[in-house]
Amino acid sequence: MNATIATMTTIRGACKRWTVIAGAFLLASCGGSIDSNTAVPASIMQVMQKPAYKSASWSMLVVDLESGQVIYDLDSNSQMFIASVRKVFSTGNALNALGAQHKFVTPVYRQGSVAPNGTLNGNLILVASGDLTMGGRANPDGTIALTDFDHNEANSLGNAVLSAPDPLAGYNALAAQVAAAGITTINGNVVIDDRLFEPFNFRGEFDVRPIFVNDDLVDVTLSQSAEGAAVPFDWRPKSAAFSVQSTLKTGSATSTLAIGLDPEPPQCIGAPNCVATVSGTVPTGYVPILTNAYPLIRTFRVSEPSNYARTIFIEALARSGVTVTAAPVAANPAQLLPAKGSYSSAQQVAQLTSAPYAQHVRYVNKISYNIGADVTLMQFGLAHNGSTTMAGSLAAEQSELSTVFNISPAQYHFIDGSGGGETTANGKAVVAMLRGMSAKPAFTPYFNSMPVLGVDGSLATVTNFEADSTLAGARGQVHAKTGTYVAENPAAPGMPLLKGQALAGYIDAKSGRRIVFFLTVNNVPITGIPDVLTVFQDEGTIAAMLWKMQ
Incomplete structure (x- = not known):
């Protein structure tokens, strides 16, 4: 077949035409050759x-x-919106810098002495390491549990499948170690040391810190009910830090699916009686999107991660038989922290060790975990040159892409580690990164991610x-x-x-x-x-x- 498509194509860039020769479309710029x-x-x-x-x-x-x-x-050669394909850069660089077998260690230290009766007269401090899961997605074989429809996108996609492991498993393990160290009472406070990197804002929702509980989300599970009845609901994790109530009802078959979350995100975490409401209607006979079956999942954002983690840890300590005299629901008392780097190994009473870093990268890429990708960029910055800011980590990455992968800054525009907003790159930059990674020691876990x-x-x-x-x-x-x-x-x-x-x-x-x-x-x-x-x-x-x- 010999024909020419005379109309202008929608391909971004200069004027182009398509010519069909032997069944193949051949591209040429106007006035140029095929x-x-x-x-x-x-x-x-x-x-x-x-x-x-x-x-x-x-x-x-x-x-x-x-x-x-x-x-x-x-x-x-044209700059195009690539969204989360941007993660091939952030995860690749971080995997090269830290290594596939790197593990994050989250320690707990005591300040003060422990009396013979087990009373710690001082504070207990959990030092955040940037561990994305804190044991909350740990499978029995040590891998990180994933689902095809992750809860991180439940609100935007309309549903999710929750992973099976206990999201509080890591905090429970730390608390058990504190108890095993002979501490029965903390006559002081519990503090989260979240100074690993400077907090950064995630897409206008909240400031991300290096401490996580359930991916900074509270999951709401909605079940099926008859027309006119209240929709059965539950949530996890259960904590005095944040609770959920619901007025959601099942409407007629012709009603509209309308699920309201108020407030979202909640700003009260760290204050007593922090409660949010699920409201609206679910039509009778509604079939949940993506899964085609109940439960239906929605999430509330944990807008104050350090406050929330502190309460979660205090509650885990209580379950292990450790009494804390300080109020469990309060703002994280960061003013009580000692100078950075001043902790003594003799004061350590517990630690949580993460899955290998290859598992973290797999988690980020398989389900396109945006917060995880942003933290991954921060982890790269820390490993590369000690950078503790998003801007510093982006600059470190730019240097790495230029010197190691021969990718010019003119070939991309990155604003974070995950591909948010007006993130662009051209095809040559993306392919250069993918090809460059194939020669790195970490290529196999990168490929498998x-x-x-x-x-x-x-x-x-x-x-x-x-x-x-x-x-x-x-x-x-x-x-x-x-x-x-x-x-x-x-x-x-x-x-x-x-x-x-x-x-x-x-x-x-x-x-x-x-x-x-x-x-x-x-x-x-x-x-x-x-x-x-x-x-x-x-x-x-x-x-x-x-x-x-x-």
């Missing part, structure tokens, strides 16, 4: 040119991992490609990071716009070779989450096509 070596196959272009993408912009770069040969190149097409993580449910039997073999052969950025559509106020849906990683192709790829579409008008999931499926199909072709 580069047949990087032609984008017609089957892929048919996906990119669906009506839903008529006003959107695509970019793609596909490279042979070993040789660096460019296979397909679609506008790879990526979601797998049709198997796990954020790609677990991307399976529509299997409708084509010739693509079904791609299941399990694509290890890639996803990224989603949704904002208000300026052309249609009140409506959402998928500003970026990106996918990047590795494909073990049908031919036997491994390829590296970057793919993103920007500025897709949508009406809601179902449209985002459709774009997810289309990008998964393109990845499966790449598996088949190469």
Whole structure:
């Protein structure tokens, strides 16, 4: 077939045209020549040119991992919104700096002497290490428990599946060690030392600190009930620091799903009687999104992590038989902390050791844990040059990308470690990072941390490609990071716009070779989450096509 598409394409960048030769779409700038070596196959272009993408912009770069040969190149020099694909940079650098086997140790120290009757006349201090899970996601085999629909995105996606381990397990273990050290009463206070790095604001919600309980979330579990009845509910963790009440009811089959969380985020954590309310209606016969079954999950943000962790630890001590004379619900008394670095090993009474760092990176990438990625960047900054601020860690990363991976700052715009807001990069920068990581000692855990097409993580449910039997073999052969950025559509106020849906990683192709790829579409008008999931499926199909072709 010989034809020329005369209309302007929606590819971001300069004027371009597509020419169809022997069934392949070949890209050329207006007035330029056609580069047949990087032609984008017609089957892929048919996906990119669906009506839903008529006003959107695509970019793609596909490279042979070993040789660096460019296979397909679609506008790879243009800065595009990449959202959480940004995590391939932050997790890769941190994994290189700390090592896959690094473990975080969270110690507990006593200040003052312990009387023969077990009374500590002084304070007990838990020194936060930046351990993302604090034992709250620990599987029996030492791995970090994950689900395909993580609670960190429950409110934005509309549901989640909670991990099975006790979110308070680490605090209980520390408390048991304190009791085993002979302390029965703390005649003083309990303090969280959260000075590892400077607090940073997470997307306008709260200030992140290096101490965590249940990922800084309180999970609310909603069950099914009959029309007109109250919706049964529960929450975890249970603590005097924060509780939940509900007026949520089951409405008629024609009612609207409307679940209100008030206040969200709660600002009262650290004060007595901190309570939030779940309200609204759930239609009779409603089938929860994502899981197609109850329970339905919503979350409240723990807006004061140190205050919350202090209460949780005091309550864990009580369960271990240790009495604390100080009020359990109060602001964390940071003014009682000694000088940084002044702790003595002789004063240590407990410690919690994390899973290996490879597990933390797996957690961040598989479920696209945003706070975890931001903390990962801070961990890199600390390891790289002792940086304790977000700005300092970003600067340290910029130096690393330039000197180690030969990636210029002009190729990306990062504002945090997770891909928030107007995060951009071009395809060449992303592919350079992915290829560069393949030569690092930590490559295997890095590779294994990526979601797998049709198997796990954020790609677990991307399976529509299997409708084509010739693509079904791609299941399990694509290890890639996803990224989603949704904002208000300026052309249609009140409506959402998928500003970026990106996918990047590795494909073990049908031919036997491994390829590296970057793919993103920007500025897709949508009406809601179902449209985002459709774009997810289309990008998964393109990845499966790449598996088949190469």
